[in-house]
Amino acid sequence: MDIQFNEVSYTYQPNSPFSHQALKNLSFSIKSGSYVAIVGHTGSGKSTLIQHLNGLLRPTAGAIKIGGFQHQAGAKTANIKDLRRQVGVVFQYPEHQLFEETIKKDIAFGPRNFGVSDEEIERRIPDVLKAVNLSPDLLERSPFDLSGGQMRRVAIAGVLAMDPKVLVLDEPTAGLDPRGQQEVMDMFLDLHKRKGLTTILVTHSMEDALKYADHVIILDHGEKYMEGKPSEIFVQNEALQKVQLDVPEVIQFIQDFNELFKQNLSYQGQTEQELAEEINKLLRKEEPTDE
Amino acid sequence: MSSIIIGQYVPANSVVHRLDPRAKIVMIFCFVVFVFFANNTLSYAWLTVFAVASALLTQIPLRFIAKGLSPVWFLIIFTFILHLFVTNEGTVLVELFGFQIYSGALIQGVAISLRFFLLILFTSLLTLTTTPIEITDAIETLLNPLKKIKFPVHELALMMSISLRFIPTLMQETEKISKAQASRGVDFRTGPLKDRIQAVVPLLVPLFVSAFKRAEELAMAMEARGYQGGEGRTRLRELVIVKRDWLAMLAFALVIAGLFFFRY
Numbered sequence: 324m325d326i327q328f329n330e331v332s333y334t335y336q337p338n339s340p341f342s343h344q345a346l347k348n349l350s351f352s353i354k355s356g357s358y359v360a361i362v363g364h365t366g367s368g369k370s371t372l373i374q375h376l377n378g379l380l381r382p383t384a385g386a387i388k389i390g391g392f393q394h395q396a397g398a399k400t401a402n403i404k405d406l407r408r409q410v411g412v413v414f415q416y417p418e419h420q421l422f423e424e425t426i427k428k429d430i431a432f433g434p435r436n437f438g439v440s441d442e443e444i445e446r447r448i449p450d451v452l453k454a455v456n457l458s459p460d461l462l463e464r465s466p467f468d469l470s471g472g473q474m475r476r477v478a479i480a481g482v483l484a485m486d487p488k489v490l491v492l493d494e495p496t497a498g499l500d501p502r503g504q505q506e507v508m509d510m511f512l513d514l515h516k517r518k519g520l521t522t523i524l525v526t527h528s529m530e531d532a533l534k535y536a537d538h539v540i541i542l543d544h545g546e547k548y549m550e551g552k553p554s555e556i557f558v559q560n561e562a563l564q565k566v567q568l569d570v571p572e573v574i575q576f577i578q579d580f581n582e583l584f585k586q587n588l589s590y591q592g593q594t595e596q597e598l599a600e601e602i603n604k605l606l607r608k609e610e611p612t613d614e
Numbered sequence: 615m616s617s618i619i620i621g622q623y624v625p626a627n628s629v630v631h632r633l634d635p636r637a638k639i640v641m642i643f644c645f646v647v648f649v650f651f652a653n654n655t656l657s658y659a660w661l662t663v664f665a666v667a668s669a670l671l672t673q674i675p676l677r678f679i680a681k682g683l684s685p686v687w688f689l690i691i692f693t694f695i696l697h698l699f700v701t702n703e704g705t706v707l708v709e710l711f712g713f714q715i716y717s718g719a720l721i722q723g724v725a726i727s728l729r730f731f732l733l734i735l736f737t738s739l740l741t742l743t744t745t746p747i748e749i750t751d752a753i754e755t756l757l758n759p760l761k762k763i764k765f766p767v768h769e770l771a772l773m774m775s776i777s778l779r780f781i782p783t784l785m786q787e788t789e790k791i792s793k794a795q796a797s798r799g800v801d802f803r804t805g806p807l808k809d810r811i812q813a814v815v816p817l818l819v820p821l822f823v824s825a826f827k828r829a830e831e832l833a834m835a836m837e838a839r840g841y842q843g844g845e846g847r848t849r850l851r852e853l854v855i856v857k858r859d860w861l862a863m864l865a866f867a868l869v870i871a872g873l874f875f876f877r878y
């Protein structure tokens with residue numbers, strides 16, 4: 324689904340001493356099927372933004388188009404339940420939303436609310452379990468007996484079982500160990516490609532944004548600060564530093580390398596291996612002239 | 615939910631904010647008692663002026679206070695209407711839907727609802743201008759004499775401050791989980807009552823789970839930092855009565871004296 328933000332503003336608790344404008348005049352568009360990263364310092368409005376995507380928050384000014392849905396200030400949104408079925412949101416620490424007696428029931432909770440038939444749910448469960456890499460033996464166990472990482476997988480499976488077209492992820496790897504983080508991110512990339520999802524990832528990790536996204540939006544104090552291709556955004560050290568963001572490690576490395584060896588290497592999504600080989604070639608080429 | 619201000623602190627730096635919380639509690643306690651002594655137009659007007667002036671002194675916008683009292687407005691108006699129809703003293707003023715409205719009823723209605731309003735307004739000034747921690751500290755020191763009869767004052771105050779401390783956390787948690795469940799298709803707002811009651815389960819279970827977890831963590835953290843109860847414990851914030859507090863209490867005493875002067 325194409326997503327379009329048009330001059331969207333959002334104010335928490337308007338007309339009170341606590342009123343706080345969290346989003347200011349945001350405009351951008353997201354193409355159906357793309358993988359977008361939203362980055363920004365803590366409190367820059369990332370979580371507020373994504374709550375607009377499935378109608379949890381209504382803009383206090385401006386309008387949002389999500390596929391065929393119109394979500395705008397001062398108007399009731401038609402078919403909001405349908406919107407929520409199509410836009411799956413994995414919140415920060417999603418394991419906090421588990422509540423059923425068994426893992427199976429918890430995964431089935433979302434689809435059941437949206438009126439999916441029992442047979443269809445039975446059919447989906449093995450799929451989503453496989454996607455999140457959980458053993459089917461766990462299905463009848465209580466979600467509260469699992470480890471933190473496993474609970475998170477169950478919660479993610481519960482969102483995937485809704486079979487959404489748009490997947491919104493709010494810092495999905497926060498609090499996981501490095502290996503778990505890698506696995507979860509790879510799983511989302513795989514789903515993104517396999518199901519042709521539109522994926523929107525909120526992240527603190529510039530590495531993840533660079534590695535997985537094909538479009539980056541940087542927020543600062545509720546405003547759009549920069550937007551574009553990761554490979555173009557993440558080379559602008561100074562602009563990033565102004566909003567307290569770091570350049571991803573790979574890019575920093577390439578920049579340091581270029582400076583030190585007077586080279587002109589550029590980042591085009593190479594893996595570490597490929598990069599090492601490229602560097603190897605570059606330096607080898609130079610060797611004879613040095614001698 | 616967030617528009618209800620009863621019990622909500624609004625930070626500012628007004629005179630009222632800086633008053634000693636014990637002085638505030640004592641004055642409010644007295645006010646609550648003395649409101650019942652007002653018995654004519656002049657004495658009511660006197661107390662109203664005083665309460666509104668105090669509200670102005672807090673530097674919190676009056677409109678905000680008024681809006682925050684909105685759940686109470688309903689009760690106030692209800693009280694007024696009730697009195698209008700059930701009291702039959704004085705002369706008949708008008709006839710409405712077959713009911714006679716007496717002049718005595720009008721006066722009685724205004725007096726009772728005004729008294730109600732004054733009580734709510736004045737007590738909410740305490741919570742608006744005093745942090746929950748200050749309130750518990752004040753209550754603990756005010757109740758200190760009860761320690762002589764082995765009343766667990768410190769424990770009670772600690773329980774109070776911990777619960778107060780976790781109210782905002784719990785509210786945030788509630789909001790977070792209800793949003794997460796709404797994203798999974800739960801509808802808390804519409805549908806038959808039975809469904810809406812059922813919709814509470816996915817909200818309450820995670821809330822209880824996290825509250826218990828939090829309580830356990832807090833207990834552990836307190837123990838790790840050597841908490842052993844109130845015995846021999848010193849305070850980070852000592853409450854001291856300064857000139858400002860004496861002046862405020864003097865002014866308050868004058869207001870009460872005025873009240874007795876104006877009533878007959």
Ligand SMILES: Nc1ncnc2c1ncn2[C@@H]1O[C@H](COP(=O)(O)OP(=O)(O)O)[C@@H](O)[C@H]1O
Pocket residue numbers: 335336343344345363364365366367368369370371372
């Ligand atoms: N429920 C709320 N009520 C009032 N202010 C809020 C609420 N949620 C977030 N905010 C404020 O809005 C701003 C943006 O918050 P958020 O969207 O959570 O940022 P991020 O996810 O980028 O860290 C912050 O300043 C935060 O304090």
Ligand SMILES: [Mg+2]
Pocket residue numbers: 369370415
């Ligand atoms: Mg956030």
